[in-house]
Amino acid sequence: xxQLANFTKGFIRENPVFVLLLGMCPTLGxxxxxxxxxxxxxxxxxxxxxxxxxVALVKNQIPDKVRIPSFIVIIASFVTIVxxxxxxxVPALFESLGLFIPxxxxxxxxxxxxEGFASKNNVFSSALDxxxxxxGFAMALxxxxxxxxxxxxxxxxxxxxxxxxxxxxxxxxxxAFIVLGYLIAFINKLxxxx
Amino acid sequence: xxxxxSSFKNMLITLxxxxxxxxxxxxxVYNVTKEPIALAKKAKAEAAIKAxxxxxxxxxxxxxxLEDGTDSLIFNQGYKNxxxxxxxxxxxxxxxxxxxxxxxxxGFSSDGDILKTAVVQQKETPGLGSKMxxxxxxxxxxxxxxxxxxxKVKKDGGSVDAITAATISSRAFCDAVQKAHTTYLKDGGSK
Amino acid sequence: MEYIIILISAIxxxxxxxxxxxxICPFLGVxxxxxxxxxxxxxxxxxxxIATIVTWLIQTYILEPFGITFLQTIFxxxxxxxxxxxxxxxxxxxxxxxxxALGIFLPLxxxxxxxxxxxxxxxxxxxxxxxxxxxxIANAIGFGLAMIIFAGLREHINLMKAPAGMKGVPIxxxxxxxxxxxxxxxxxxx
Numbered sequence: 001x002x003q004l005a006n007f008t009k010g011f012i013r014e015n016p017v018f019v020l021l022l023g024m025c026p027t028l029g030x031x032x033x034x035x036x037x038x039x040x041x042x043x044x045x046x047x048x049x050x051x052x053x054x055v056a057l058v059k060n061q062i063p064d065k066v067r068i069p070s071f072i073v074i075i076a077s078f079v080t081i082v083x084x085x086x087x088x089x090v091p092a093l094f095e096s097l098g099l100f101i102p103x104x105x106x107x108x109x110x111x112x113x114x115e116g117f118a119s120k121n122n123v124f125s126s127a128l129d130x131x132x133x134x135x136g137f138a139m140a141l142x143x144x145x146x147x148x149x150x151x152x153x154x155x156x157x158x159x160x161x162x163x164x165x166x167x168x169x170x171x172x173x174x175x176a177f178i179v180l181g182y183l184i185a186f187i188n189k190l191x192x193x194x
Numbered sequence: 195x196x197x198x199x200s201s202f203k204n205m206l207i208t209l210x211x212x213x214x215x216x217x218x219x220x221x222x223v224y225n226v227t228k229e230p231i232a233l234a235k236k237a238k239a240e241a242a243i244k245a246x247x248x249x250x251x252x253x254x255x256x257x258x259x260l261e262d263g264t265d266s267l268i269f270n271q272g273y274k275n276x277x278x279x280x281x282x283x284x285x286x287x288x289x290x291x292x293x294x295x296x297x298x299x300x301g302f303s304s305d306g307d308i309l310k311t312a313v314v315q316q317k318e319t320p321g322l323g324s325k326m327x328x329x330x331x332x333x334x335x336x337x338x339x340x341x342x343x344x345x346k347v348k349k350d351g352g353s354v355d356a357i358t359a360a361t362i363s364s365r366a367f368c369d370a371v372q373k374a375h376t377t378y379l380k381d382g383g384s385k
Numbered sequence: 386m387e388y389i390i391i392l393i394s395a396i397x398x399x400x401x402x403x404x405x406x407x408x409i410c411p412f413l414g415v416x417x418x419x420x421x422x423x424x425x426x427x428x429x430x431x432x433x434x435i436a437t438i439v440t441w442l443i444q445t446y447i448l449e450p451f452g453i454t455f456l457q458t459i460f461x462x463x464x465x466x467x468x469x470x471x472x473x474x475x476x477x478x479x480x481x482x483x484x485x486a487l488g489i490f491l492p493l494x495x496x497x498x499x500x501x502x503x504x505x506x507x508x509x510x511x512x513x514x515x516x517x518x519x520x521x522i523a524n525a526i527g528f529g530l531a532m533i534i535f536a537g538l539r540e541h542i543n544l545m546k547a548p549a550g551m552k553g554v555p556i557x558x559x560x561x562x563x564x565x566x567x568x569x570x571x572x573x574x575x
Contacts, residue, residue: 021554024413025498029406062208063200070212072466076459077216081223084455088230091238099502102458106496108410172319173404174565181558185550192550216459224455291572292399319572 007128010136017140018187022108026100027141028176034157037145039093041138043082044104045131050078051110052130055118071114072105079105109137147179239284245312246301247272247280258381260373267377280309285374290366292317296326298370302378307339311371316363323363331357331364335371345372388519391512395523397571401499402531403564408499412532413557415490417543422536425490426529430522432472433500436465437521440504441514461504462495469495499528535564 016022026044031037054074062070083101086094094101104110113133118126149155152170154162169175243253250272257266270282281302290296294317301309313327325331334355335343345368346352347361356364401407408429415425440461448454473491476484484491494500503524507517538560547556 021413022410024409025406028409058212062212063204065200066205066209069463069466070208072462073209073212073216073459076462077220080220080455080458083458084220084223084227084231088227088234091231091234099505102505103407103498103502105458105462106498106501108496111496168322169566172569173406174562174569176406177558177562177565181551181555181562184558185548185555188555189550217456220456220459 003125003128006125007132010129010132010134011139012136012191014133015136015140015187016109016133017137017144018184019191020109021184022112023137025103026107027144028173028180030097030100031141031145031148031176032152032171033096033149033155034142034145035093036096037141037143038138039090040097040100041134041141043086043097043101044107044110045134045138046082047075047078047104048110048113048130048134048137049127050081050130051075051114052118052126053123054078055114056121056123056126059119067119068111068115071111071119075110075114076105109133144176144180144183147183148175151175151179242284242299242312242314243270243272243282246299246310247282248274248309250274250279258377261376261380267374269378278304280304281378283374283378284314285370285377287366287369287373289362289369290316290318291323291360291362292319296363296366296370298367298374300371300374302374305339306341306375306378307337308335308343308371308375309337311335318363318366319360322357322360323366325357325360326363326367331355332367340372340375345375387516391516391519392523392526395520396527396530397568400527400531400568400571401503401524402528403561403568405502407502408497408528411490411493411497412528412535412561413554414493416532416536416539416557419533419536419540421490422532423529424486426525426532428472428490428494429497429499429528430525432465432468432494433503433525433528434518434521436468436500437504437507437517438514439464439468441507441512441517444508457505457508461501465500465504466495499524531564531568535561538564 010016012019014020017024017027023044026040030040051071051074055071058070079102082104083094086097086101113126113129117129121129146156148170149157150161151167152172152175154160154164154166170179247270252273254271254273256269256271258269259266265286267286268284270284272279272282281304283300283302285298285300287296287298295315296318297313297315299312299314301311303309311332313332316324316326318324318326338353343354344352345354347354347356347364347368349356349361350365352368354364354368395401399405402409402412411425411429416422443460443464444454444457448457448460469492473484476491503521507520510520512520535557539557542556542560551559
């Protein structure tokens with residue numbers, strides 16, 4: 001496919017969260033606010049792009065039998081870089097995202113793209129693939145986070161519209177499941193009529 | 195995929211090289227971020243202390259063991275022009291709703307009055323227990339002396355107005371402040 | 386006594402799937418039938434417990450003494466990946482029918498955030514080794530409990546008519562949300 005299609009497929013057609021149903025754990029876990037969703041999405045995008053590039057660069061040097069462990073080390077390294085950088089430069093966001101930052105390493109999207117795309121394509125395509133998928137992921141998380149924050153807290157990216165609390169269930173665990181379920185149903189509907 | 199054959203030697207070398215490179219890169223990043231991380235941690239601790247005691251120019255930090263000896267609390271004594279202006283004690287409670295520890299910074303005057311309180315860490319239910327950080331709840335402790343203001347919720351015979359529908363979180367907050375007070379009486383200004 | 390609190394807390398109050406959102410991928414992907422859910426839960430129990438033990442040992446005797454705790458993520462995930470490979474090999478030799486039954490699920494445990502999540506939490510909560518083991522077993526039980534209940538629910542739902550857009554994952558997610566609400570009732574137990 002041409003590079004534009006390669007880049008944009010992650011946004012709607014093959015959105016990792018809404019269509020491919022990958023990376024569910026952070027999607028549900030960090031989206032109680034829009035800014036958390038966006039932060040996690042961008043952190044994951046960084047890891048995706050970097051690991052895709054490195055994997056595409058060294059794919060011919062890695063014997064087939066050890067490719068999964070090798071990819072894992074590569075991905076884990078970039079995750080650690082993100083961990084340390086966030087802890088140093090955006091400590092508040094680092095604390096809100098908590099456990100889910102190291103968990104980027106087991107985000108099925110990252111390993112999935114390394115194994116399914118970067119190991120078979122050139123560096124430029126892999127970088128674009130990583131960027132598109134990552135931004136699509138970030139978009140999904142930000143949307144989910146915004147909906148939950150708006151209905152559950154009456155605020156948007158921290159700007160409050162409502163005094164006090166809104167419908168609290170939205171920012172609690174059940175709310176995550178239910179909102180995501182309806183969002184996916186909505187997207188399914190859009191895709192069928194498109 | 196990999197154009198290199200999967201001989202044992204190749205696999206071993208590849209894994210070794212990759213891991214070595216990774217370790218080197220990470221060691222480098224670690225060194226670069228070590229200081230900013232330490233600074234961020236320090237700023238966070240200082241912000242909590244500044245929130246509960248009056249302005250100070252120097253600070254003395256030491257640990258005091260709890261009465262039951264299971265743990266110790268960090269005492270931060272603030273001095274301005276050589277005079278003690280207040281002691282900020284970082285206390286905790288394991289009795290919160292969420293298994294994550296509730297950590298409260300309590301500021302005491304030299305008379306043993308509570309100056310102010312600040313929540314350092316809590317993962318209580320949003321909209322319920324998380325309200326412990328609202329002035330509406332925590333300001334009721336300001337200026338009170340625990341000898342007369344009993345640090346228990348009214349339901350348990352104390353003086354504290356609990357957060358509506360969040361008794362457990364309110365109890366945890368009281369527990370933390372109580373720990374701080376008991377330990378302060380034990381060893382407050384003696385250092 | 387401490388152990389009972391860890392057990393009840395991990396299984397009901399902070400259920401790993403319904404409260405902490407770890408292990409969602411297998412939770413959604415494998416819970417189509419109760420029988421596969423049971424198999425997956427068993428595999429997770431085994432891997433999670435051993436992984437927690439090994440990672441605890443690494444943290445205590447290698448990472449901390451040498452001041453390289455920033456390498457935690459790499460070490461832990463490599464341990465888990467290696468463990469899963471070993472479990473696969475051992476199972477193939479020792480119990481081929483079980484190996485066949487678990488099939489694709491086994492390698493999937495490597496990317497199960499629940500395993501890595503529990504390993505990291507054991508260390509960050511400063512559990513000793515015994516507490517860590519109890520914590521791991523408890524979380525695996527909680528995972529199994531949530532998944533098996535959910536599978537039972539899904540088997541029923543698949544027999545009913547859902548609106549076209551909601552079929553499959555969406556209705557499953559809403560159901561999971563209601564199940565999560567039910568589990569919220571356990572808060573305050575400990």
